Each structure stands twice: as structure tokens, then as C-alpha cells.
Amino acid sequence: MNTKRSNNLTLLVLFVLVSGVMVVSLPTIFPSLRNMQNMGRQLPEYGLLALANMLAMITGGIDLSVVSITSLSGVLAGLVLSSYQTIGLPTDLTIGIAIAVALCAAFLCGIFNGALVAFAGVPAIIATLGSNGLFLGVAVVLTKGAGIIGFPPAFLFFGNGNVLGIPTQFLIFVVVASLVGLLLNKTTQGFRMVMYGTNPLVSRFSGINNEMVVVKTYILSALLSGIAAIIMISGVNSVRPGYGSDYLLLSVLIAVMGGTDPAGGFGTTLGVVLAIFVLQVLQSGLVILGFSPFFRKSAFGFLLLLIVVFQFYRSRYFQLRLSSAAAREKLQV
DSSP states (O other): OOHHHHHHHHHHHHHHHHHHHHHHHSTTTTTSHHHHHHHHHHHHHHHHHHHHHHHHHHTTOOOTTHHHHHHHHHHHHHHHHTTHHHHOOOHHHHHHHHHHHHHHHHHHHHHHHHHHHHTSOOOHHHHHHHHHHHHHHHHHHHHTTOOEEOOOGGGGHHHHOEETTEEHHHHHHHHHHHHHHHHHHHSHHHHHHHHHHHOHHHHHHTTOOHHHHHHHHHHHHHHHHHHHHHHHHHHHTEEOTTTTTTHHHHHHHHHHHTTOOTTSSOOOHHHHHHHHHHHHHHHHHHHHTTOOHHHHHHHHHHHHHHHHHHHHHHHHHHHHHHHHHHHHHHHHO
16 A cells, blocks of 8 residues: 555544544534534634645745735735725626636736746745735734625625535535646646656756755745635635744645645645545534644644644655565565
8 A cells, every 4th residue: 555545544544533533422412413504614714724734834835925925916906896986897897807816916926936936036935924924014004903894795695605506615625636636636737746846856867846846845835725715704704914824834734734744745635635624523523522722723733733743654654665665676686
């Protein structure tokens, strides 16, 4: 069994175990339709950010600015949406412009991050940590720290609507996650991202433009953050700078828990999605059981450390197995 299948199987078993514990502990509340719908509304927000960080990690980087990109994109979209009654445009057109503004802002943020990493040579963790403060600062300046409210009722469908009883934002997440999976497995960009993350030198000698691979990766990461912004501000019918700041830890935790190698070269959409489901079930159960947000944050930080250690030793185990198998083949020859 290869590493990818082993990790996904482990996550699937963990999901079943955690779900079973929650159902036994909360037999009437946890498996209810209302709770299932609530979880379906919550997980797309940080799930999209986890997919964004997965893409960056596959190239050996990280994107610590995903939450601030979400904040800035949401603020710019909110400024357009909140003025829909005064600008005189049809509501549907205003919503379309707001979504386009959010995605364009995210696109520009991605170019900025990618250029810092690819052309300026700034380490990804430093570049995105700096841009995280920059993007959040711009969002605060635009709003003067205040919230923006009063969006068109039709826009709220993205974050509060249902299609056949399934939350709209969950359906959006499924579509986006499927597209990310296709990107990694069926496109040239996905192959080049894995190649670059595995060995940048080999990638360059293979004729791959490493700089463009990095820039495109951070653009894709930022666009996922922009989509998350649309879902977030639609869900609460408002936006304020810094909303969802706690999602940064979750996005990194989920990406690593999903089997993404922080050193680069490996990551799967299925693994990240399974990790999202595990974390959502765990988080929902802890909320219902009355655990404080501070306890949950500490628990997730501790879980991240455990997962990193587990991933390290599991990687060593598979490397030893491969080395042993190679040694046996040489002896047989």
C-alpha cells in the first residue's frame, strides 16, 4: 500500500471513529438534520483555505496570508454590495460585479505573493507573513475598522441558501474541491507543482519555468481565498477586517493532517477533504459539548504537533521499507 492510500485510509477510519464517538455521546443532537446542515455551512469557509494552503505546500511553500486575502476580498466586495441601492444598477449585476471585484483582488494578491517568492527570492513563510499584515492593513484602512452591512437579499443565497436541503456553500465547496483535484491530477500545472516541490533543480533542468509555476500556485491559492470570502460575507450578511482569523491555524492543520508534505512534492485533495470532515465533526461535537473556543484552539494546536510528528515517523518508515526492498533486490541479483 503506498503512502497516499495509507494516509487516506487512516483518515477515513479516523472519521468513522470520531463520528461514532460523537453519535454515542450526543445521540439525539449530533446526527440530527439541523446539525448536519450546520456543519455543511461551516466547513466550506476554512475548507477552501485549507485547499489553498495545500497548493502552496505542494510547492514547498506556505501561504500565511490566506485569511487576510479573504478579508480584503470580502471588504472590497462588501463595499460594492452595500451600495447596491444607491448606484442604481440591477441587483444581479451588482452581485456579479462584487464577486468579480473579490476575485480580481484575490488574483492581484496572489501575483504579489508569487512575485515575492519566485522573483524576489523571499522564503514563502516570510513573504506571506509580511503580506498577511499588508493585506489586513489595507482592509482596515478601507473600512476604518468598522463593519460593512446591508447586502442585497439575493446575495445571501451563497451563504445561507439550500438546494434540495443541502447548503449552497457546501455544494460550492464540493465543486471547487473537485476542480482542485482535477488540477493536481489531470493538468500540466499540477504536474509541474509536484515536480517543483519534489526537487526545484530537477524541475528546472526538465525545462519547467519554476518562477511561473510558483506565481500560478499563489494565484490559485489566493483565488480559493477569494471564493471563501464570498461565502463568508454572504453567510453573515456583513464583513469586517479580520473575520475568520482563527481559520489560519485550521487551514495549516487540515493541509498537514490531509497528508500534504510541508517540505513539498506531495498532497492530495481527497486527503485534505477527509481531514476537513474529521475536524468539522470534532469541532461540532466539542461546541455541542460546551468546550470553550480557547480549549478548541489549544486542542487543534496540539493535534497539529502530533500529526507533524506522526507524518515524520511514517515517512521514515516507508523510506526504510523502500531501502530494505532495494537492498533485497540487489542481493537477489
